[in-house]
Amino acid sequence: MDALKSDAPLIVYIDVKSPYGFVAVGPTLQLEKELGMQFDWRPLTLNIPSYLGSARKKDGKVVASQGRSDRTWKAIKYSYHDARRYAERQGLTLKGTEKIWDSRIANIAILWVARTRRSSLPTFLELVFPAFWKRELDIEDMAVIETCLDRCGVSSMGFREFCESDGRDIHDAYQSQFHDAGIYGVPTFVLNSEVFHGREHLPYLRWALSGGHGNPPDIAYEVA
Numbered sequence: 436m437d438a439l440k441s442d443a444p445l446i447v448y449i450d451v452k453s454p455y456g457f458v459a460v461g462p463t464l465q466l467e468k469e470l471g472m473q474f475d476w477r478p479l480t481l482n483i484p485s486y487l488g489s490a491r492k493k494d495g496k497v498v499a500s501q502g503r504s505d506r507t508w509k510a511i512k513y514s515y516h517d518a519r520r521y522a523e524r525q526g527l528t529l530k531g532t533e534k535i536w537d538s539r540i541a542n543i544a545i546l547w548v549a550r551t552r553r554s555s556l557p558t559f560l561e562l563v564f565p566a567f568w569k570r571e572l573d574i575e576d577m578a579v580i581e582t583c584l585d586r587c588g589v590s591s592m593g594f595r596e597f598c599e600s601d602g603r604d605i606h607d608a609y610q611s612q613f614h615d616a617g618i619y620g621v622p623t624f625v626l627n628s629e630v631f632h633g634r635e636h637l638p639y640l641r642w643a644l645s646g647g648h649g650n651p652p653d654i655a656y657e658v659a
Contacts, residue, residue, distance in 0.1 A: 436605065438612035439628040443475035444644055446625035448618060449545070449560075450481050451574055452538040454518035454529055457564050459622035459634040461525050462657045464557050466637060470644055476549060476556060478542030478606055479613060479621050521634075521656060522568070529568045541567075541574040543602040548589050558587045 439446070447463055449456045467474050515531050522529035541563055548559045563583055566572035573579050577598070581591035594602075613619070617630045624631040624640055631640065635654040642651050 436608055438609055438616040438618060439625050439630070441475040441625070444470075444472050444626075445474045445640065447474050447476045448479040448621055448623040448625070449476060449542075450479050450538055450621045451541040451563060451567055452532070452536045453481060453621045454515055454522075454568070455634070456621040457529060457568050458518050458521040458525065458527070459637075460560050460564050461527075462634060462637055463622065463624075464560065466641055466644075467557075470641070472644065473553065476545055476560070477609060478539075478545050479618065479623065480539050480542050480606065480610060481621065527565055527568070530570050533570070537575050539603075539606065540577055540580050540598060543598050543606050544580050544584060544594070546602050546605055547594050547597055548584070548587070552587075552589045555587045555589050559583065559589065562587060 449460065451457075463474070515529070519529045544559070544563075545556070548556045563572060563574070563580075567574055572583070577595060581594055584591040584594060618625075618632075620632060622632075622634055624636060626640060626643060633654075635656050637657050638652040638655050642649075
């Protein structure tokens, strides 16, 4: 498999624990529906401690932190503030996380839904992302993700085995290719092997996927 290749018109890389990924889901699903296309949604599980350090909160207060300078904390706080204002414009709630979550199970579930019942993928994304960012969903709990699958009409039978075999292998194969492919964060879109990082490229992607007629639009944020 190739991180930059797909039979679908557009590849979408996403991570459940990313606030910027969260605010990109709605507009990207809207574009997919508007164009009558099926995009290739794939997981990119961010290794946040490797570049931003780690921290854990309790009752809103930091109780443990490692590898984070004052400058890093300011950058993180701004990122949440920036993503939150776009979440609010979509009528969504975005609460800061209490720890750095391991999102592999939830992300592999994206692969599972795409493989077993692709038509339910929008429903799954719209269920998991908002609930997680309201602090109502434990994405590290296998049983919780299985329940989410069932609620979306996707059979969870065999999902645990998928996480430990094919799903894990596909997930890990993509992770090993990202940096060499020029992919560093989410949301990332790949159109004809060209990489676009950030939701602000959606107007251009709409233009290109619609045939590229007239002048291409400038980058801009959109609200679903």
